[in-house]
Amino acid sequence: MTAFARQESQQSWGSLTWEVRSVNHRFLEPHLRLPESLRELEGPLRELLRKRLSRGKVECTLRFVPEESAQKLQVNQAFVQQLLDATAEVEQLMPVSESLNPLDILRWPGALQDSRLDMEQVKNEALRLFKSALDDLVAGREREGKELADMIEQRLVSIASVVAEVRSKLPQILENQRNNLKAKVTELADDLDPQRLEQEIVLLAQKADVDEEMDRLNTHVQEVRRVLKQKEPVGRRLDFLMQELNREANTLSSKSIVTDTTQSAVELKVLIEQMREQIQNIE
Template sequence: MTRSMTAFARQESQQGWGTLTWEVRSVNHRFLEPHLRIPEQLRELEGSLRETLRKRLSRGKVECMLRFVPEEQAQTLQVNEAFAKQLLAATEQMEQLMPVSQSLNPLDLLRWPGVLQDVQIDMDEVKREALKLFNKALDDLHAGREREGKELASLIEQRLDAISVVVADVRAKLPQILLNQRNMLKTRVTDLGVDLDPQRLEQEVVLLAQKADVDEEMDRLDTHVQEVRRILKQKEPVGRRLDFLMQELNREANTLSSKSIVTDTTQSAVELKVLIEQMREQIQNIE
């Protein structure tokens, strides 16, 4: 499955202790280059997050941002009722021993150490949820990469079809091109009024045919096209292989251009190079 390196994913989880939000975006890059932005209280997750990225992605510049918003209720103070009742009971006992009643002010009671308690968020639970949500975000990212990769593969297939048409056209025209060149050479000799040995003329025609022989280049172009089609169907990342094949296709197109003896084959070589460059630009985004 051809996958693009360009995608975006967002996942959010609301729990009793707060809200977690992951945003993951990726663009093309030669290697895997992760950038993580994590709240300080969840910083220790970074190692696990990077390991997950290495297992699930092979290429691309990936920016991952996590937001954590605790619930306001979870940040309020809570009265330790059991301790407060014990303190009140102890106060009543003290009042019986004291000659003058000294009622305890509620504010004084709240100031007593241990009466008010901070409600602590279970950060282990938050971390587990953050890792779980991160994998969901990566699932969405993968789905987006595959959708765009499918479109890229379709565009590449269209260019491959066009290359095959150009190659077939050159093959079909080449015999007639050589015949025309032979007749043109004879006409020039006749126009010049030169008495040229027929055997020498045939030697010149053979040399011309050898120079214009591009059967090998045509065969390699066909072979490379078939290999690109095969690689596009593979499941593992294929971007680097496809990029290498674009170089090989371009090499054959350049050779075809250098061997050209007529305008038709030169134009065909130029058309091939344009199609190959269009594919190369798309392949830069393939994982």
């Protein structure tokens, strides 16, 4: 489902801003953009996403702007010493290499650290703010889900109407087909065995009998309605039901003996496809 949420927090040590977007996707695919100083939050953030969402491509962007008065850069001496030791070891393996200059070292992630800023406080606030943004995102997806459910219900009503129409016409369709077959056979051979003719008519009626398909279509329609009322994620279950509805529509089309049932099968397939496209957006 498509949704967007934005949350901002202004503190004495600086500001945090979360922007969270989700677009349609069959599975959950999170993308996190975090400042280097908050990179270790990626694991907890992914866990929060997994608990709240099951589908969608979700882009999460965090902006952190420290307050200048709260910053004091300090060299991480232990880390820099490790860099120098590693450089010396590489020089022994590659004598022609050049030593790192001080600016190269300072550019290295982790070489400089903030001695005044309490990063644990920043991380806790970033997690709290993310949960709030996630609440907004889920609420937006729920609103969209209700609209999609209304659209699907309209298509289900149309499918049930088509099924009822085919079922009401079926006796007349079979009777017309019986009369047409008798007329054609009579033209070809007046002395055709009547018993043989009746057998052919019975076989034709059996082949054209779609009562079972009509029953299954109605059953699947009721199951879709039941699933839509559930509180847990139902997208994949609805995907399966769309396949089953489409299977019955194809069977109806293959058994069609008159234009009426062919047109009804086509109409059913159009309605099912419209639902299937929207169900890709459902959690």
